[in-house]
Every structure is written in structure tokens, then in C-alpha cells.
Amino acid sequence: MRRIKPGGRLGIVGGGQLGRMIAIAAANYGLKVHVLAPDGDSPAFDVAAEHTVAAYDDAAALEAFAGRVDVVTYEFENIPHATAQRLAARAPLHPSAAALATTQDRLSEKGFVNGLGIPTAPFRAVDTSADLDAALAEIGRPAVLKTRRFGYDGKGQQMIRAEGPCDASAILAGFGGAPCILEGFVPFEREISVVAARAADGAFAAFDPCANEHRDHILASTHVPAPDLAPETAAEAIRIAQAIAEALDYVGVLAVEMFLVVEGGAQRLVVNEIAPRVHNSGHWTIEGALTSQFAQHVRAVCGWPLGDPARVGGMAVEMHNLIGAQADDWARLLAQPGTHLHLYGKGEARPGRKMGHLTRLKP
């Protein structure tokens, strides 16, 4: 893998807060950043040396963009496969188009994970109401129907409860005919995630597993170390993330979300999903780790040595998202001792929109 030098150009596809924080990390290493995104008001543009406003299927714009940078990465997995291939034809793309293809489809992702001998929820592909009826008969209820692609923050998901009526045709119609997957419900104690990086030479560095709390399907807070996570379970979580990264020949930061299941006092892990990118549950690393997930991602995609993922001073860390109007509380949060406030420079605080986050370290 070619090593990018400081002064080199990093291309980022996607202009949201993740792209913004990657761009800032890259700037701290003296890189020039070029962001491509379809929205002219993208938060990442404000901290990038250059930007291109273009749709993700604008072939000419993608090729011009890739031709002007030394390496391309992305902030989110919902990039069309054709786009990834077009970029990769012009510039090194990390993570690879193949890793993206595996992880951006829930069905291929679960099959891939199971193929490594790592458990997931039971699942069945669902394209028709007959498929859904058959899948519910096999997997049982409660279960969750999800679109195979392009879902995030609870979008493209429908819970099917244990009791009550269940009209397969009506449920499927709500997804507009998109290919779906039915996932069995996992009775978990906690949701945890492992954010980790792999370099092209196979080096691997995981941040400590963290516990995640969601509200309305959106991450609300992250706590590290994860409460009640046995040391051997934490080690197993990291082994799972490493096995996944190696099997994908992954380069960059990824996040593996897992369910912690407790049965008869014993802990076991079930993989929920893989995010082939920096992740909201890794924001705590900006102040809480010796290397932030964003700096680590930049290191990996530039062919640089990975940084030390250890927690700063071994302190406990908590991260809270600021969703929608929660960010209006900025003045009070700024005045809280030891609170690190991050705001993403988004114009409008719509409900459910991630406007910022805050991090606190606890000695």
C-alpha cells in the first residue's frame, strides 16, 4: 500500500459530522482534505480545503474528485456499489468496495458473519409476503423486519410484536417493495460496540468495548468501560471485531455492534451489525483515548502506523449525543466543568437530527 505523505490529499465522500471530524483529524496531520457531498450546505465543507457538490451517481464529478486526491475514504456505507467502483478505479479506496458491498447489505453481512462462525440473530431474506409468512413461522415472533440496504438510526425497520395481528402484505407495502430481511429478536442485556482499526499490513488496534444506549432508535449515550462486561467477554468482543476486519481485508476504522446476552449467569455475544466507517459510539475517543477514532482512520487509510487506542489516564468516559433541540442547551453545557462540547455546525435543529455531542472523563 502506498503511504500518503503529509501535504497529500485525502478525499472524503459524504459531508456530515463524521466527514467533518475526519477532516479535522486529517488537518491536524497536515493533510489537505477534499469533501464530496450532494448538499451544498454540508458541515464537512467548512473544515475542508476543497469541496465538490455532486450527487453520488454523478460519474464525471466522481472521477474528477478521485483524480484530484491521493486516497479516498467515506463517512457512511450507503454509497452505491457503482460509485465505490468508479472511485476505486481512479484512486486507492479504503475501506475497499468489496468490504463496503458485504457490509451495506444486511443479508450478505449476516451471512458473512455466520460464515466466520460468529453468531447473529436468526434471519431470513424477505422479498414477498409469502416469504415473510414463512420466515415468521420459522423464526417466530417478536421479530424485526428491516430493509436490506440504506437503513440507519431505525429508518427502514418495523418491529413485529409477539402478540396481535400481523398483515405481511401491509407491512411489506410500507417498505415500498425494497428487499428486506427478517431478524429474530435477541433478548439482550446490553448493546455494546467495538470500534477498531486495521491497517493494510494487518496491524489491528481496538478501542475498549463500550456500552450504548439508544432512544427512538438513535444512539443516546456511550459508556466506556462497558458496565457489567466481563473481561473475557470484552476480549471476545475484540476478537470478533478482529476476525471480521481480517476476513474483509479491511483498511480503516470499523464498528461492530453486538448484543450482550446473559444466560444462566454466562455472557455471550451476538453480532448485530457492522459499520464500515467511523462510528457515533467512537466519539468518546476524541478526548478519551490517546488516538481518536478519526485520527486512527486517517492513519489507516494513509498507510501510516496505527496509534495507541488506550484510554487517557485509564479514565472512564461517557459520551452523550445532542439530538435536535438538545443542542439548544449549549450555553449551560459550555459552563459545566469537565464537559467537552462538540457542535457540528448544522443549521437547523430538526427533531432526531444529530447536532453535536458531549464527552466527560471521570478519573
Place this chain on the structure above:
Amino acid sequence: MRRIKPGGRLGIVGGGQLGRMIAIAAANYGLKVHVLAPDGDSPAFDVAAEHTVAAYDDAAALEAFAGRVDVVTYEFENIPHATAQRLAARAPLHPSAAALATTQDRLSEKGFVNGLGIPTAPFRAVDTSADLDAALAEIGRPAVLKTRRFGYDGKGQQMIRAEGPCDASAILAGFGGAPCILEGFVPFEREISVVAARAADGAFAAFDPCANEHRDHILASTHVPAPDLAPETAAEAIRIAQAIAEALDYVGVLAVEMFLVVEGGAQRLVVNEIAPRVHNSGHWTIEGALTSQFAQHVRAVCGWPLGDPARVGGMAVEMHNLIGAQADDWARLLAQPGTHLHLYGKGEARPGRKMGHLTRLKP
């Protein structure tokens, strides 16, 4: 003082690494940054939402710039007074034009500091060779002749040694007729500095005093806590910085460089100079303090509450500048565990040019 809201616009005059790091800190708070600098290749432009390429005496450009932002600050003190006044007429300027005027002239600065009852080196104004002869007779040798204005990193300074010939006319000719000041030599043990912030409401927060080592008149490294600095001397150093900030009605971050003099085992402090801006000796605060000097400066100039300046986990911190070709060692430094590498995105590693810095925390 009006409080700027996130989403508001911060104008920064000057496009070097200090402006770049202020811009990044501002972006982390969701502010839009507009940088004005004369060089089209300014490092701060790469992390700013907007920039203006204009000379510091371009009245039309200055007024257009100030008209587009909510508050103006600057990264260096060598701004013409007329420029500061022009900006302040259009937008709030912090630190103020008056604070700038006092501190950008070594003669007015030393008179101001002495006026507070705070010691400096002995000094005399020098405009002619007769002045210089008289000043040397009074102050004695060794001594240092400096231009009153526009000096930095040893530029505009001439040591006059204790022994040997001393041709006053020739020395002054080397400064091209610029108004000068002769400063008596202070036999110091160490150079320390206090980087601190003052808010418009009078709130004051100092980072721990640090020890600075120079090579070729350029800061080489900073260590905090400062070795051998008695706790009462450290407290006195902070009192001096606070007295200076209050007398200037200062808003923003400033640095006060001091000589630590030891006589008969007793420590005392002599103020060397005041920098009305963020300072190289405060770079350690990015990782080493709960609030970085750049975040603190943004807080102060936006009318926000000051952050906690305490060291992270009470750890010792060292900062080393990367000057000229030292930055070529980036790959080795990236691989050092616990080393935080910062590169400023400057194109050419000229000798004496500050290309980056690194910070290490020691538990």
C-alpha cells in the same frame, strides 16, 4: 458583551498555524470561521469555511471582512494599529485595539508592566547612536538591542556582549533606522510562561506555568509543570498574568513570558514580554489540558464561559516544536506510542520555519 451563538461567524486575522488551530477549535463549537491573510497559501484557509486574501492595510477588504463576521480576533500582534481600529469600527474586536497597541511595542509594554509594579529588565528607548551609547553607559553590558515593534523568534534582536568592541552607529544601522529599545541582560535560571484567558466579565483562568527552552531564539520545547518552580513562585507568575490581563481589560488568551531568577536560593520573576494572543508555549494544552488554549480563546472572544484549564489527569506534559527539516521525521514520530503529532500543512520546510509540534503526556 454580546454572546455569539454556535453557527455564528468568527473572523480571524492571520492565516498561520495559530489561526489554523483557532479555526479548528471554533469549528468544534459549531462556529463558521472566516480567515483574512495576505498569503493565498495560508495554512488556516484549509480549515476555514471562508477566507479572504488581502493585505493588512487593504481598507476595503478589511471592512468587507469585518462586515461579514460576528466577532474578530487575530493570531499575531503585528497588526498595524490602523488595521485594528478599522476592524473594531465594524465588528467587536478581541483582544481590543488598545491592548494590542500596548503590547505590540516593547517600550510601551515595559512601561505598562513597570507601572503595575511588576519588574522587567532595565530598558531605555534608543533612536540614535547617542541614545545607544548613553543607554549602554546606564544599563551596562551585556545587553540586547531590539526593535520596538514587529520582532518575533529572535528577528530584530542584537546581543551586545560584555566584552569587545561596540560600534553603536553600525549596530543601529543594521536595524535600518527602526525605533529600538535596549534591554539589560537578566541572569535567569529558566524562561517560563503563563498562558491564561480573561473573559469580558472579568473571569480569569490560567493554565499551569510552563518552562520553555529556546534554540536559535525559537521555542524548542515546553515542559509543564515547570521544573524547579516553587509553588509560591508559580502562584506569583499567575498573579502577574492576571494583573496584566486586568489592567489591559483583556478579552481572550494571552501569554506572559517571564524570566525565573534565583538569588541566594530565593526565586523571583521578571517579565520578558506579553503576547496578546494564543502562544506556542500553550500548544501542550490541546491534549494536556481539559480545555485547549484555542478553545479557551474562542470561548473568551465569543462571550462564553471559560473552560477548565486543569491538566488532564494531573499528568506532566511536554511539547516539542518541529522546526524546518525536523518535520521530515513525521513517519517515525507517528509510530511512537503516546506521541501526539501535529503538522500545520505548510508546503516548504524552510530552516527556522515552524512546521508542526508534538505533545507527550506522562502519567
